Amino acid sequence: MTMISFQTTLFRVLKWVFLALLALTVIFPFYYMVVMSFVPIQDLLREPLTLVPEIQQLTVETYRQVVAPESEGGFGFARFMRNSAVVATAATLLTMVLAIPASYAMTRMRFAGSKKIGALFIAVYMFPQIIIAVPVFVGFQILGLGTSLVGLTIAYIALTVPVSVHMLRSYLRGIPESIDEAAMIDGATRWQIMRKITVPLAMPTIISTALYSFMIAWNEFLFALLFLSAKPELWTVSLGLTRLADGQEVSRTILMAGSVLITAPIILLYGLVERWLTEGLTAGAEKG
Amino acid sequence: MTTTVDTRPAGARRSRRTESERRDNRAGWSMVGPLVAIVTMVIVIPILWTFILSFQDARYSDVARNGLANPFTLDNYIDTLTSSGFWESIWVTVVYTVCTTIGSIALGYIAALAMRDRFRGRGIMRAAFLLPYVAPVVATAYVWKTMLNPQYGVINAMGVEYLGWDQGIDFLGREPYALATVIVYEIWRYFPFAFIFFAAALTGLSRDVEEAALVDGATPWQKFWHVITPQMMPVIVLLTLLRMVMTFNKFDDIYLLTGGAAGTEVAAVRVYDQLTGSSDIGAASANSVILAIILAIGLGAYMKITKRMSAS
Numbered sequence: 001m002t003m004i005s006f007q008t009t010l011f012r013v014l015k016w017v018f019l020a021l022l023a024l025t026v027i028f029p030f031y032y033m034v035v036m037s038f039v040p041i042q043d044l045l046r047e048p049l050t051l052v053p054e055i056q057q058l059t060v061e062t063y064r065q066v067v068a069p070e071s072e073g074g075f076g077f078a079r080f081m082r083n084s085a086v087v088a089t090a091a092t093l094l095t096m097v098l099a100i101p102a103s104y105a106m107t108r109m110r111f112a113g114s115k116k117i118g119a120l121f122i123a124v125y126m127f128p129q130i131i132i133a134v135p136v137f138v139g140f141q142i143l144g145l146g147t148s149l150v151g152l153t154i155a156y157i158a159l160t161v162p163v164s165v166h167m168l169r170s171y172l173r174g175i176p177e178s179i180d181e182a183a184m185i186d187g188a189t190r191w192q193i194m195r196k197i198t199v200p201l202a203m204p205t206i207i208s209t210a211l212y213s214f215m216i217a218w219n220e221f222l223f224a225l226l227f228l229s230a231k232p233e234l235w236t237v238s239l240g241l242t243r244l245a246d247g248q249e250v251s252r253t254i255l256m257a258g259s260v261l262i263t264a265p266i267i268l269l270y271g272l273v274e275r276w277l278t279e280g281l282t283a284g285a286e287k288g
Numbered sequence: 289m290t291t292t293v294d295t296r297p298a299g300a301r302r303s304r305r306t307e308s309e310r311r312d313n314r315a316g317w318s319m320v321g322p323l324v325a326i327v328t329m330v331i332v333i334p335i336l337w338t339f340i341l342s343f344q345d346a347r348y349s350d351v352a353r354n355g356l357a358n359p360f361t362l363d364n365y366i367d368t369l370t371s372s373g374f375w376e377s378i379w380v381t382v383v384y385t386v387c388t389t390i391g392s393i394a395l396g397y398i399a400a401l402a403m404r405d406r407f408r409g410r411g412i413m414r415a416a417f418l419l420p421y422v423a424p425v426v427a428t429a430y431v432w433k434t435m436l437n438p439q440y441g442v443i444n445a446m447g448v449e450y451l452g453w454d455q456g457i458d459f460l461g462r463e464p465y466a467l468a469t470v471i472v473y474e475i476w477r478y479f480p481f482a483f484i485f486f487a488a489a490l491t492g493l494s495r496d497v498e499e500a501a502l503v504d505g506a507t508p509w510q511k512f513w514h515v516i517t518p519q520m521m522p523v524i525v526l527l528t529l530l531r532m533v534m535t536f537n538k539f540d541d542i543y544l545l546t547g548g549a550a551g552t553e554v555a556a557v558r559v560y561d562q563l564t565g566s567s568d569i570g571a572a573s574a575n576s577v578i579l580a581i582i583l584a585i586g587l588g589a590y591m592k593i594t595k596r597m598s599a600s
Contacts, residue, residue, distance in 0.1 A: 003507055007508045008508055011509075018399075018402055019403070022417070023416065025476065026416060026417055026419060027419070029432065030423070032434075033427070036434065044440055048439075048440040048444075048445040049442065049446065049449060098322050098326060101318075101319035101322075101323075102319055102320040102323040102324075104319060105319035105320050106320065109315065109319075110309075110312065110316075111313040111315075111316030111317060112313055112317075117320055121327075124331050124332075130560070130576065130579075131335065131338060131537065131576045131577075131580055132331055132334040132335060132338070133560075134334075134338055134341070134559070135333070135334035135335075135338050136330060136334050138341075138569060139337065154329075155330060157326055158327070158330035158331050165323075190315040191315065191318075194319075215422060218424065219424040219425060221540040221544070222560075226563075238426040241427070242426060242544065256434065259426070259430050260427075262427050263423050263424055267419070267422070270418070270422045271415070274415045278418070278488070281484060281485075282484055282485050282487075282488035282489075
């Protein structure tokens with residue numbers, strides 16, 4: 001009995017110590033990123049331990065410099081963000097247009113080869129990016145899509161489609177098929193049923209899947225690096241920030257301001273769909 | 289209407305059914321067709337092409353000029369398998385994969401257990417724990433680099449100030465710190481992934497068995513080890529599989545933190561260097577194919593072991 005109460009107390013204490021430490025480890029880098037983006041670089045170099053700077057120390061000059069185009073002595077981050085927004089939005093819309101009908105058909109229609117297609121998507125999910133990177137890079141160079149945002153958008157579909165199909169399928173499986181059957185007796189076609197009944201029912205999942213795709217495309221780095229390195233006017237946020245970091249004369253505070261700018265939209269979107277997103281990603285985990 | 293259908297002879301009913309089957313077939317393919325076409329174009333063909341390129345002595349200009357018509361050779365495989373850098377990168381990749389897979393799953397599991405009981409602020413804390421996973425890798429990698437900088441990084445400043453270090457440690461530029469640091473970073477970035485899976489699975493767990501165990505006088509540790517963990521095994525197995533696959537070919541994290549220097553050259557970074565540095569496409573492809581084979585063998589062994597363990 002004493003063993004039980006001893007362990008219960010011990011675990012309770014350990015639990016709070018652990019959670020406090022973990023929360024600190026998780027949040028501190030983001031806090032540091034924001035603080036460093038607002039202090040002048042001389043202050044960082046002179047006093048690296050200042051974690052709570054004075055109000056009058058703060059400056060927004062760094063941000064002005066990061067966002068301004070190169071012609072005005074800035075680093076052109078506004079353009080990187082526009083490129084990323086265009087590519088990520090286009091890739092997301094295309095993914096949804098392709099993945100929604102396909103997921104619908106895979107969950108409730110039996111057609112020739114439907115089982116094989118299900119297996120194909122599981123296999124594709126397992127295939128790592130670096131293996132397809134070589135031929136996609138070479139092939140797109142030959143097709144003339146290598147150094148373009150169009151080529152990058154198409155390549156991103158390869159990254160967003162498998163996980164989108166997974167999330168949509170596990171949700172659609174839960175919508176009873178009797179609804180579809182009733183509509184079919186009324187003479188509706190499969191496409192009509194999907195558009196008028198299934199899509200509205202699945203809207204929360206569709207939105208969270210779309211935003212997850214957007215995050216993948218916005219955060220992506222390897223394909224952008226392979227495709228766009230030669231053309232600064234097409235750089236996305238990830239590539240732009242890396243190229244900034246490679247330049248010797250660029251200060252750390254500039255890098256931190258850039259990091260804040262590329263992280264903020266993602267955290268905003270994530271805040272909107274946090275609950276739906278975790279449910280969609282873990283669908284099927286309880287069953288193993 | 290339906291009664292008239294039912295009174296028709298059996299043959300007519302069967303043809304009606306095959307007609308609806310045919311209609312489903314056509315609608316089904318119109319729905320999956322475009323997706324299958326795109327996936328074939330950007331995933332299936334590239335994989336097959338990698339395989340072919342790995343048997344050719346091809347630089348970028350050869351492929352642009354001759355397409356697939358370059359002469360076949362085994363040189364890429366022989367060169368890859370006999371170079372010492374290759375085996376070293378495989379060893380680094382295995383260490384990196386095993387450590388980060390175990391580390392991120394263990395941390396995610398403990399975090400999910402610690403947050404199992406409701407408390408004030410749990411929702412916010414849970415959302416915050418996912419930040420490392422959703423934030424852009426480039427941004428978090430640069431924050432870590434800044435924090436770990438030997439001259440002005442806050443971690444080194446603290447070490448010198450409070451822990452009595454003589455000088456800052458070059459965490460990302462010196463062996464063996466560099467590999468340990470990228471492993472810690474990777475655990476930090478991916479424990480949230482395991483965390484949300486465990487949190488979902490724990491919510492679905494019935495508490496009856498645990499209460500019975502408590503009545504029988506089980507200690508909290510026994511409850512954790514003999515009651516909860518066995519029920520979490522399917523999740524642990526699934527996560528191990530997913531994390532192993534994802535980490536084994538991970539590129540961006542290490543490329544951004546160290547560029548593959550100081551004993552951190554994992555296989556994916558090596559492939560990238562072959563591709564862009566020497567534009568040796570054949571070697572890069574052979575390297576990718578061997579990686580895929582090693583990964584497949586590892587996964588096969590893993591599945592066999594878990595199957596045997598669940599059988600006994």
